[in-house]
Amino acid sequence: MTVKDLVETLQLKVFSGSTGMNREVTGGYSSDLLSDVMGNAESGMVWITLQTHVNVMAIASLKELSAIILVKGFEPEENTLTQSNVEGIPILGTTLQTFEISGKLYQLLNS
């Protein structure tokens, strides 16, 4: 499944990084603690978080994540957007909260 498939199925907003829409999604990780994601997420995962600052892109890039989903209508900060476009790692958005979007993503990836 690609990021694009995810966007269409889960009706996500695409904020940035649209050159990375064909990245393969291998799983998901839900956390707002950066060291937790740094230590435990694996490459190809989608990261679900409410953190909007530029450090999320540093982590997404270093861990080679496939995309970031911001929950509850949060929007990325300006330099986060810029970095997402540079890296080609999409930042997506949903109005759902972490529990709900994680459940949907889990179901989708395991169906």
Added chain:
Amino acid sequence: MNFEFKVQGGDFVRAGNASSQVKKILKQLNVDSAIIKRVVVALYEGEVNIAAHAFNGIINVEIDTERILIKLDDNGPGIPDIDLAMQPGYSTASPIVREMGFGAGMGLPNIKNNSDDFKISSVVGKGTHLEITVNLKSTKEEV
């Protein structure tokens, strides 16, 4: 090969810069991706620690055919009780740093778990010194 990076205390925007550069270099050198992942996690946590706690710091990365040795030296408050600082979940980070999702007390344990050899020393009121070694032929699993 030797590389040096400077880190400024409080500068979270640039935290991750050294890790990103080192990752590129290691990829160019065709280093095994599992090893790169461990180096990157350890180095990123080290960078963030300097940004979160110190005034400034210097990172020195030494790469040879056997291993990658990363030395992080900061000018900062130092760590009074290293055993305590090494405990997962223990943190002295400020509320602002915590709000950003840092300061969960996972940084130093993450560094140790991803190193083949890890040394830490600190002088209160002066600064902290870390030495992280990742062997290129390491068989250690990613943690």
